[in-house]
Amino acid sequence: MTLDRTLRPLAVLGSQPAFAEPLHVGRPNMGDPVRMLERISDVIDTRRLTNGGPYLEEFERRIAALAGVDHCVAMANATIGLEIAIRALGMAGEVILPSFTFIATAHVLQWQGITPVFCDIGRDTYTIDPAAVERLITPRTTGIIGVHLYGQPCAVDRLAEIAAEHGLRLLFDSAHALGCSYGGRPVGSFGDAEVFSFHATKFVNSMEGGAVVTADANLADNLRLMRNFGFTFYDRVSALGINGKMSEMSAAVGLTNLESMDAFISVNRSNYERYRQGLEGISGIRLVVSDESDKRNYQYVVIDVDETAAGLSRDTLQAVLWAENVLARRYFYPGCHRSEPYRSMFPTGTWTLPETERAASRVLSLPTGQAVDLDAVDTICSLIRSAVALAPAVRSAADTRLYREALTIHDASQLA
Numbered sequence: 001m002t003l004d005r006t007l008r009p010l011a012v013l014g015s016q017p018a019f020a021e022p023l024h025v026g027r028p029n030m031g032d033p034v035r036m037l038e039r040i041s042d043v044i045d046t047r048r049l050t051n052g053g054p055y056l057e058e059f060e061r062r063i064a065a066l067a068g069v070d071h072c073v074a075m076a077n078a079t080i081g082l083e084i085a086i087r088a089l090g091m092a093g094e095v096i097l098p099s100f101t102f103i104a105t106a107h108v109l110q111w112q113g114i115t116p117v118f119c120d121i122g123r124d125t126y127t128i129d130p131a132a133v134e135r136l137i138t139p140r141t142t143g144i145i146g147v148h149l150y151g152q153p154c155a156v157d158r159l160a161e162i163a164a165e166h167g168l169r170l171l172f173d174s175a176h177a178l179g180c181s182y183g184g185r186p187v188g189s190f191g192d193a194e195v196f197s198f199h200a201t202k203f204v205n206s207m208e209g210g211a212v213v214t215a216d217a218n219l220a221d222n223l224r225l226m227r228n229f230g231f232t233f234y235d236r237v238s239a240l241g242i243n244g245k246m247s248e249m250s251a252a253v254g255l256t257n258l259e260s261m262d263a264f265i266s267v268n269r270s271n272y273e274r275y276r277q278g279l280e281g282i283s284g285i286r287l288v289v290s291d292e293s294d295k296r297n298y299q300y301v302v303i304d305v306d307e308t309a310a311g312l313s314r315d316t317l318q319a320v321l322w323a324e325n326v327l328a329r330r331y332f333y334p335g336c337h338r339s340e341p342y343r344s345m346f347p348t349g350t351w352t353l354p355e356t357e358r359a360a361s362r363v364l365s366l367p368t369g370q371a372v373d374l375d376a377v378d379t380i381c382s383l384i385r386s387a388v389a390l391a392p393a394v395r396s397a398a399d400t401r402l403y404r405e406a407l408t409i410h411d412a413s414q415l416a
């Protein structure tokens with residue numbers, strides 16, 4: 001197949017937007033609607049709404065099997081899953097984590113009075129740099145949280161060595177990495193525990209949901225206890241707990257979507273391949289490639305914009321795409337250390353995170369998943385090609401107040 005390399009008229013220069021409806025990053029993937037409705041109506045008929053119903057148990061079994069471990073404790077969301085795992089692992093004092101991640105990875109520590117210690121990432125990996133982790137260890141350090149960003153596993157083996165050497169807990173925020181593997185072993189089987197997210201925007205969703213997976217039976221018992229207020233029996237509370245339970249409705253949705261996981265991967269993969277072809281040879285635009293020696297879910301299609309080579313910045317390119325109704329996202333700008341409360345908590349210069357700063361100013365996530373077909377990918381690629389080809393004109397148009405305002409309005413609607 002030969003790709004169409006002709007340039008397109010651009011909305012930022014006065015043409016009609018390429019897409020009539022907004023194309024979102026992370027529009028939910030949905031499994032078989034008939035199975036979905038059967039299960040939902042079953043939940044309604046049986047009135048088993050929560051507290052460990054049959055769908056929850058089946059969902060936990062399937063996720064544990066996927067992760068290659070014996071225990072899965074499903075949660076209301078990944079954030080509460082991380083909080084409970086952190087507490088059950090006895091983390092305290094300081095915990096080292098990357099700043100280049102979704103804000104929840106830091107909040108779950110700070111929320112419990114634990115100091116997040118932000119670590120830089122590797123330039124090519126975008127994940128936590130083990131050498132930098134070692135430099136940040138102090139007598140107060142109790143643990144490390146690695147994040148498999150964009151579904152690319154972080155340096156799992158090296159982090160495990162460092163954790164063992166210093167007697168630290170090792171937890172993975174695996175919100176992006178369901179269905180991925182590292183060295184042939186499934187993500188979910190590493191460290192003391194790993195935490196998946198089943199939020200609507202994630203690869204497999206349960207609308208809202210999360211799960212902690214672990215090979216440690218004692219830890220799993222504690223997680224279950226904490227998830228349900230510390231109840232061990234009717235009227236008997238044996239420990240401090242909270243409410244982290246996943247509802248039966250969420251489990252029914254999650255289970256149904258899980259059955260379509262291979263279909264989601266296949267759609268994501270074709271989109272990814274098409275983006276790879278379509279973006280080839282555009283000056284300054286590099287697709288962040290998935291390391292295909294292991295399993296990937298291709299849920300995040302990310303480009304790195306080299307402003308000098310492209311003639312326009314990542315932010316200008318984002319404005320161009322938003323004008324076309326392509327709502328590309330800057331995951332994860334500006335980095336946790338530049339977001340509140342961390343930004344105010346630590347004096348300027350506390351963190352030297354050059355690779356985090358660099359990545360935060362260059363990456364852009366493009367729409368993919370079930371809602372995006374190959375024609376849409378072709379259009380997005382030609383929009384990017386055209387923006388780079390017409391960089392000087394695009395730059396002055398995109399820098400006008402009008403487009404900055406359009407971006408702000410879109411941005412506010414994204415917060416919902």
Ligand SMILES: *Cc1c(COP(=O)(O)O)cnc(C)c1O
Nearest residue numbers: 077078079102104175197199209
């Ligand atoms: C989405 C996400 C979370 C939070 O997941 P929820 O299920 O929405 O609580 C945590 N960490 C990362 C890296 C995420 O992308």
